[in-house]
Amino acid sequence: MSAHSLALLKASGISKRFGGVHALSDVGFTINHGEIYGLIGPNGAGKTSLFNVLTGIYASDGGEFVFDGLPLNGLKPNQVADRGIARTFQNIRLFANLSALENVMIGRHVRTRANVFGAIFRDAKTRAEEKAIEKRAYELLEYVGVHKRANSLAKHLAYGDQRRLEIARALATEPKLLALDEPAAGMNATETESLKLLLKDVRRDGTTILLIEHDMKLVMSVCDRVLVLDYGKKIAEGSAGDVQKDPRVIAAYLGGEVSLNLRGAA
Amino acid sequence: MHALLDLKQNPRTAWIGLALIGVALVVLPFALAAVGTAWVRITNLAILFVLLSLGLNIVVGFAGLLDLGYIAFYAVGAYTYALLASPHFNLHLPFWIVLPIGAAVACFFGALLGAPTLKLRGDYLAIVTLGFGEIVRIFMNNLSQPVNITNGPQGITLIDPFRIGSFSFAERETIAGLDFTGPVKYYYFLIVVLLAVIVINLRLQNSRIGRAWEAIREDEIAARAMGINTRNMKLLAFAMGASFGGVSGGIFAATQGFISPESFVLVESIMVLSMVVLGGMGNIWGVILGAVLLSFVPEVLRYTVAPAQQALFGRLLIEPEVIRMLLFGLALVLMMLFRPAGILPSALRKRELESRK
Numbered sequence A: 001m002s003a004h005s006l007a008l009l010k011a012s013g014i015s016k017r018f019g020g021v022h023a024l025s026d027v028g029f030t031i032n033h034g035e036i037y038g039l040i041g042p043n044g045a046g047k048t049s050l051f052n053v054l055t056g057i058y059a060s061d062g063g064e065f066v067f068d069g070l071p072l073n074g075l076k077p078n079q080v081a082d083r084g085i086a087r088t089f090q091n092i093r094l095f096a097n098l099s100a101l102e103n104v105m106i107g108r109h110v111r112t113r114a115n116v117f118g119a120i121f122r123d124a125k126t127r128a129e130e131k132a133i134e135k136r137a138y139e140l141l142e143y144v145g146v147h148k149r150a151n152s153l154a155k156h157l158a159y160g161d162q163r164r165l166e167i168a169r170a171l172a173t174e175p176k177l178l179a180l181d182e183p184a185a186g187m188n189a190t191e192t193e194s195l196k197l198l199l200k201d202v203r204r205d206g207t208t209i210l211l212i213e214h215d216m217k218l219v220m221s222v223c224d225r226v227l228v229l230d231y232g233k234k235i236a237e238g239s240a241g242d243v244q245k246d247p248r249v250i251a252a253y254l255g256g257e258v259s260l261n262l263r264g265a266a
Numbered sequence B: 001m002h003a004l005l006d007l008k009q010n011p012r013t014a015w016i017g018l019a020l021i022g023v024a025l026v027v028l029p030f031a032l033a034a035v036g037t038a039w040v041r042i043t044n045l046a047i048l049f050v051l052l053s054l055g056l057n058i059v060v061g062f063a064g065l066l067d068l069g070y071i072a073f074y075a076v077g078a079y080t081y082a083l084l085a086s087p088h089f090n091l092h093l094p095f096w097i098v099l100p101i102g103a104a105v106a107c108f109f110g111a112l113l114g115a116p117t118l119k120l121r122g123d124y125l126a127i128v129t130l131g132f133g134e135i136v137r138i139f140m141n142n143l144s145q146p147v148n149i150t151n152g153p154q155g156i157t158l159i160d161p162f163r164i165g166s167f168s169f170a171e172r173e174t175i176a177g178l179d180f181t182g183p184v185k186y187y188y189f190l191i192v193v194l195l196a197v198i199v200i201n202l203r204l205q206n207s208r209i210g211r212a213w214e215a216i217r218e219d220e221i222a223a224r225a226m227g228i229n230t231r232n233m234k235l236l237a238f239a240m241g242a243s244f245g246g247v248s249g250g251i252f253a254a255t256q257g258f259i260s261p262e263s264f265v266l267v268e269s270i271m272v273l274s275m276v277v278l279g280g281m282g283n284i285w286g287v288i289l290g291a292v293l294l295s296f297v298p299e300v301l302r303y304t305v306a307p308a309q310q311a312l313f314g315r316l317l318i319e320p321e322v323i324r325m326l327l328f329g330l331a332l333v334l335m336m337l338f339r340p341a342g343i344l345p346s347a348l349r350k351r352e353l354e355s356r357k
Helices: A047-054 A077-083 A100-111 A116-121 A124-144 A159-171 A189-204 A216-222 A240-245 A247-254 A257-265 B011-035 B037-062 B071-084 B095-117 B122-142 B182-205 B208-218 B220-225 B230-256 B266-279 B284-313 B320-338 B347-356
Strands: A007-018 A021-032 A036-040 A062-067 A085-087 A177-181 A208-212 A225-230 A233-238 B173-175 B178-180
Touching: A007 A047, A007 A208, A021 A036, A021 A047, A021 A062, A021 A208, A021 A225, A021 A233, A036 A047, A036 A189, A036 A216, A047 A177, A047 A208, A077 A085, A077 A100, A077 B220, A085 A159, A100 A124, A100 A159, A100 B208, A116 A124, A116 B182, A116 B208, A124 A159, A124 B208, A159 A177, A159 A189, A189 A208, A189 A216, A216 A240, A225 A240, A225 A247, A233 A240, A233 A247, A240 A247, B011 B037, B011 B178, B011 B182, B037 B071, B037 B182, B037 B208, B037 B230, B037 B266, B037 B284, B071 B095, B071 B122, B071 B230, B071 B266, B095 B122, B095 B230, B122 B266, B178 B182, B182 B208, B182 B230, B182 B284, B208 B220, B208 B230, B220 B230, B266 B284, B266 B320, B284 B320
Parallel strands: A036 A208, A036 A225, A085 A177, A177 A208
Antiparallel strands: A007 A021, A007 A062, A225 A233, B173 B178
């Protein structure tokens, strides 16, 4: 395979400022097809900002993303989703008052075509499409294991199920890259373990994953490569094992000189 | 009501139920006419308000965009009809041409209101739409100079009734021994329009478009991240809602024969919004119920409150109009306390309760 076909997403020089705060400065990385790519860093390191720039929620102040051979710059979030990047949110953003099934059906929006006239006249094509949407949505619920609560409102699902439902909704958009923002946050050990299996299934079925996560055990066990951010800068990139041993990463997580000084002061 | 009328679950009771409702709707105007023709007119006005509420329900109930100037589209539809079918410009186009034009013009105004408000939500959107409603009304009031377009506060009179060939909706005639007055004819026309609008609403709700609106209502950022073009979908909601308002306005102009800016004041917008909220935002049957209640109860009061007071106290202590607003406020307060989602909350919540049993 050539280098071009290997890389799904290539980021270079990504910068984002909020006033005087450099949330991201000159971040560059490459995610290959079929990888599970981890994105870690202490709180406030810029991980979610990077997600928001990638998915078009924020406009970047510099740099560019090339996704699947084409640049992403200037696209709106819905156009980014259309190009094949689906995401979940750190603070779950389901459609709380809609059923689990409907949440996933909404995910099919971007891959279906029925317009107002189709909706009003319900021609054969629209009916067939509608049937296919429901079928696919139910399959995805089964895939993530929430199908037993298909008709429950999203807000009434257990926390772990909500996280899984969000993944199902994202998968419904048929993404090439699935971007997950702390999917294991708030999960217990059993739930995290089954999430791990789900992520491996998703990858096996052909979707590349970009994963923000604080649960190091999960990151170390599923990620092929990991990018470490600190204060908006890339401080390390490599295999999970290598990154773990990197002194800069250890300093970022356990505290470097600054916190040693503080300890001395106290 | 849903279970009883579900054609798939128990087709027999459903068909019988639908047939009974059908018969009741056909017989209703004659029963009302027996009491007084005024009641047929009141019913027609109530159906117009149901149409308006269903239109506003698309914007407020489905897409979650608070619109306090909805009556402006009713006004646009009414004035379009009045200008194209009255002696004012000496134009007398037939109603089947003017009503679609009215819908299209209102649709255009809907998009016009939608475009600059795309980034607004909640109270900010409410303020802008409120202003829009007032702007339209003030224009109607003042567009009599330098060129007389709307005839200002005097309004437009002698508006054409609906006419198909020699069959006029305004004339009284006897068919098969039954007395068809003008209001009775309009009643049947309105029922047909109403059924069409209900079907359109139900189908829109359970479609890809309806789900996209619900997604925007629930969480706009998540909706965009799922690939929904929120700009187009919001414009679509405004435009669809507005065109329903436009059609209703055209029918209103024809049934009344006279319109003036006074019919399109802010209170009317608030009234329609209250119908939507009281009945159950987002649930079509709830919205219909809310509109029927808020249209009829005041009329019933008008005919009962004054005689009741005369009988009890020998004189009129409180004007019917005052009692009407009192009860109206009380109803909304009680609703917010006991049934915040409306009299008939949207079906989703009901479904949720069933799945928990």
